Amino acid sequence: MLTDGVNITVLAGHYGSGKTQIAAFLAAELRKRHERVTLCDLDIVNPYFRTVDHRALLESAGIRLISSAYAGSNVETPGFPPEAASVFDDPGVVSVIDVGGDDRGALALGRYAEKLTGNAAILLVINKYRPLSAGARDTCEICREIENAGRFRFTGIVNNSNLGAETTAENVLSSLPYAEAISQSLSLPVVAVSVMKGLERELADKIEHLWCMEIYRKWVSL
Amino acid sequence: MSEKILIKGNEAIAEAAIAAGCRHFFGYPITPQSELAAYLARRMPKVGGVYLQAESEVAAINMVYGAAAAGVRCMTSSSSPGISLKSEGLSYLAGCDLPAVLINVQRGGPGLGGIQPSQADYFQATRGGGHGDYHIIVLAPGGVQEMYSYTRDAFDLADKHRMTVMVLTDGILGQMMEATATENGEQTADNRQEKPWAVGGVRGERARNIVNSLYLKPSELEATNLSRYEKYKQVEETEQKYxxxxxxxxxxxxxxxxxxxxxxxxxxxxxxxxxxxxxxxxxxxxxxxxxxxxxxxxxxxxxxxxxxxxxxxxxxxxxxxxxxxxxxxxxxxxxxxxxxxxxxxxxxxxxxxxxxx
The missing domain is CATH 3.40.50.920 (Rossmann fold)
Structure with a gap:
């Protein structure tokens, strides 16, 4: 897994690209190999879909969740939990940081930019099937906006191209050239392709770094 | 129809407005509809349109009033408390028979309420909201694909009947993402009806149009109400959908x-x-x-x-x-x-x- 030797993994990207789902997945994967895993929710953009919706699930899996005291409370304030600083200062902890969407969300991470040193993987999450990031050029533009706002540079790309529940293996395969174009243009490696559980059988022999995710939903009966 | 995209309900409404030829959007942020305004802030300049964040919901609906009077396709959006603020404007739009599209992504009330989904604005939507005898057409999509298609339809219906059309949705549909088919390219709004009643662009070539809801003679005001209700009767007869x-x-x-x-x-x-x-x-x-x-x-x-x-x-x-x-x-x-x-x-x-x- 890419996170070997890394103790902070940051997920940033376009609004609705899948950062929160991937963050939860990565935290669960890391927990299999590390005793102390923290998932840190630094989303100051979206009050509706938050990691805190799955707090019980995460905590039962032995993952510490750091989230604003206001997250999910409907009186959202764009503030950080004070404990957030601990993920940067405690070398014994392996952390995943979920950053809010677009440049507005990344602005918040700038607060900790100087602490994101060599031991951090900073991943750009992309989805070819989202309307404003459907073109490689648009995605690169969004990438630069995020980097400038957050005062950091990405170290890799996660290709999370999907059409929600309707995603087929074909959809994933046809997103590979898109991810490749972005990778070339930004000079960043595609570190993984993330898909929902069920698609791995058709894709495992075609894609090298496949992350197979359980999808967490807020409203289960729709 | 193009290849499908993964889109939020709020974004689908915004994209549909552009496809319908709407180039004038006047917004104001409120959860759970803010993505709609944020999306159009990014998209409108790219299609030569106007995105304007008003100073309040009241200002936004009155900008819609002006744009509609000028004959262009226009829209504003909000969530429940913001729709209450727009209600005066709705009444004026109705009093002038102006076509406009209004989006309500409902949240819990009354008062400031909460930000989670609700359908408690049914009476407000179907019984008017503002003062006076009037109706608006209210469309209720059941998913993201329908939020796209009924928003497009809303513009056609608004022009056809010279009425405000509200797309009434809620925090669940606004926030959920679904694979959705949109139409390719930018529509030039060929389906737009002629609007000989619109103001502007006279250039000495025709008599001035006046858009106004003030009738101080009761007999005249009664006549406008009666003829408007003849139109509503037609709409009730022909536009029921389920x-x-x-x-x-x-x-x-x-x-x-x-x-x-x-x-x-x-x-x-x-x-x-x-x-x-x-x-x-x-x-x-x-x-x-x-x-x-x-x-x-x-x-x-x-x-x-x-x-x-x-x-x-x-x-x-x-x-x-x-x-x-x-x-x-x-x-x-x-x-x-x-x-x-x-x-x-x-x-x-x-x-x-x-x-x-």
């Missing part, structure tokens, strides 16, 4: 719109597996309410269940449509809480038991 699920042999008819209707479908399957013939009648137009479909369903059904995220609002239209000829019960959650399939199924089973007793 969808159904397992309705043909249904003895218990579940009525639900928007997000509630999706949950109700699961409950109907569950009730059928327990031997109760349940079906769904889903209003797509809330005004005009699909009275004919309900009257027809009442001939075969033994009882109705109104599933709402409100305290019993649509239930009144059901009872009126079927002239109280069958019992109608309410199954609801409010304040941002969402009914689950189990409680709807129980309501169906109870309605069946009562009807059999």
């Amino acid at each position: 969808d159904s699920y397992l309705l043909d042999d249904a003895e218990i008819v579940v009525a639900a719109y928007g997000a509630s209707s999706r949950i109700a479908k699961n409950a109907i399957d569950e009730a059928r597996s327990k031997g109760v013939k349940a079906g769904l009648l889903r209003p797509i137009t809330l005004w005009p309410f699909p009275k004919k479909a309900f009257a027809a369903a009442a001939k075969k059904a033994r009882a109705f269940v109104s599933v709402e995220m409100s305290m019993g609002q649509m239930i009144e239209d059901i009872e009126l449509s079927i002239r109280c000829s069958r019992p109608v019960t309410l199954c609801n959650r409010v304040g941002g809480m969402v009914p689950d399939p189990a409680m709807i199924c129980e309501a169906i089973l109870n309605a069946n038991k009562e009807a059999t007793a």
